[in-house]
Amino acid sequence: MSLLSKSRRLRETPFTPGVKRNGVKAYTVYNRMLLPTVFESVEADYHHLKNHVQVWDVSCERxxxxxxxxxxxxxxxxxxxxxxxxxxxxxxxxxxxxxxxxxxxxxxxxxxxxxxxxxxxxxxxxxxxxxxxxxxxxxxxxxxxxDVYPLAVQGPKADDLMARVFGDEVRSIGFFRYKWMRFKDTKFIVARSGYSKQGGYEIYVENEIYAMPLWDALFDAGADLNVRAGCPNLIERVEGGLLSYGNDMTMANxxxxxxxxxxxxxxxxxxxxxxxxxxxxxxxxPSREVRPITISGDAVTPPTAPWPLFKEGKQVGSVTSAAWSPDFQENIAIGMVETGSWDAGTILDIDTSNGPRQAEVKAEFWSK
The missing domain is CATH 3.30.70.1400 (Aminomethyltransferase beta-barrel domains)
Known part of the structure; x- marks a missing residue:
């Protein structure tokens, strides 16, 4: 197993002790900080996120x-x-x-x-x-x-968990709005936002001495809600059409x-x-646009580089994120497709990591 060599350039976060304690299995590097990517497995984490509530260390959102x-x-x-x-x-x-x-x-x-x-x-x-x-x-x-360290609480039980820690007033926060909410002897900005379609909050922790007390308070309050540590989930974000900067869009777009x-x-x-x-x-x-795409066949391995899309032998785009969706029982993907080839129902050829397949442009993403 390859390990990351840590230095001052690669920072842990104030929540890292809690992340480790909850069995993190993989990280990526994001804004020169550690971002967890897997706890149980990508698929198990996906099912849990869509049914319960998770606490995410997203301090990397600088x-x-x-x-x-x-x-x-x-x-x-x-x-x-x-x-x-x-x-x-x-x-x-x-x-x-x-x-x-x-x-x-x-x-x-x-x-x-x-x-x-x-x-x-x-x-x-x-x-x-x-x-x-x-x-x-x-x-x-x-x-x-x-020095601000965001912590996300995501999932269908997020409202109940947050109300137990911050009080019922938290339920009144509107979508993409925030309130200053009291925790112990301080206050945090709490926003109704987050990088999932399951609903939830982001808590902006300004003083790192409160990081682990907040983490522990959420887990203590959510034991009967099946709270777990989690992270942004590839399958869930592709279902929802949530683009990832550096993956699905770059400075070229x-x-x-x-x-x-x-x-x-x-x-x-x-x-x-x-x-x-x-x-x-x-x-x-625009001459090209992001589109939801399905890919034929059994489960594909998610791409680490764009997969080219072809129409009659000519490249007309690429797929940048893809995963097998357990709920929809098909390979789902995010692609950038040229005009003239992006209409719903258009059939394209695609070169995947698992070999050539057929791809179909869809009308909308799977989860709104």
Whole structure:
């Protein structure tokens, strides 16, 4: 078995003792931190997530903090999404693009006030891009990575577990909104959000001394709810069409290609980087888009590199994430497909790790 060599560049998290205690079997590296990927097995973890409740160490979702008089001005330069009506208790999913309209990240923005924002990032060095923009524009804003460690509670029993730890008020938090909730002698931002379709919360722990007390409180309160440690699950996220930055989209893709066009409003937000490119693409339409895809045959091994899709011998796209779905009893996948080949029902050829197969473009993802 190969092991990761740990150093200061590869960080554990304040929840790592709890993760180890609960039998983690595999990690990946995400924003130079450990992210658990398997506890019992991918399939067993999937079934448990869809039926019970899990506690996820997602401290790797690092925050980029904007703090100062020009914080909102800088935030609006980062994304094509209109932020003008965003309230102080809201979280927004925001595509962040470069000067070519390419996706740099797809974080969740948390608005504390006009003068203070957190950007909860996917796996990329967005901090350096934001600092560069702030310095280059001469903005009066501090850009740092604060000591904040998100912990997710996901699954159909998440409301019951969270209410036992934070009180029934937690149930009133709206989707992609947050409240400051008391825990012991401190308070955390608790948002109704998370990287699954099963529902749940993300808790933003600002002081790591509270990390393991919170972890233990959740497990003590959830014993009869069959609470377990968990992690983002490949099968469940593909069913729900949840894209993974660096896998299903990269800097080579625009938000429109990633089915995020609804967040691109150049007429309402006229000062973001990459505006001209995205305006042209909105006018002309994207040349390729993300699509749900099924793959014939028995269970495939998930790809570690894109699998090419062909139509009449010509490559027309690729599959970037795939897995066997126990609930739907078929291979399900996320692909990027060119116009003219992306209509539902289109049959394509695909080269998988398990050999050539047939693929079919579907109308919608399996879980909404």
């Amino acid at each position: 925050q980029v903090e904007l703090w100062g008089p020009d914080a909102s001005k800088l935030m609006k330069r980062l994304t094509p999404r209109n932020l003008d009506k965003m309230q102080d208790d809201q979280c927004y999913y925001v595509p962040v693009v470069d000067e070519n309209g390419g996706m740099l990240n797809d974080p969740v923005a948390i608005k504390h006030s006009d003068d203070r924002w957190w950007i909860s990032i996917a796996d990329s060095d967005l901090l350096f891009w934001v600092k560069g923009l702030a310095i280059g524009a001469g903005l009066n804003v501090r850009v740092i990575e604060p 625009t938000p429109l290609e990633c089915d995020l066009g609804r967040f691109c409003k150049p007429a309402e937000n006229n000062d973001f980087i990459g505006r001209e490119i995205l305006e042209q693409e909105i006018a002309n339409g």
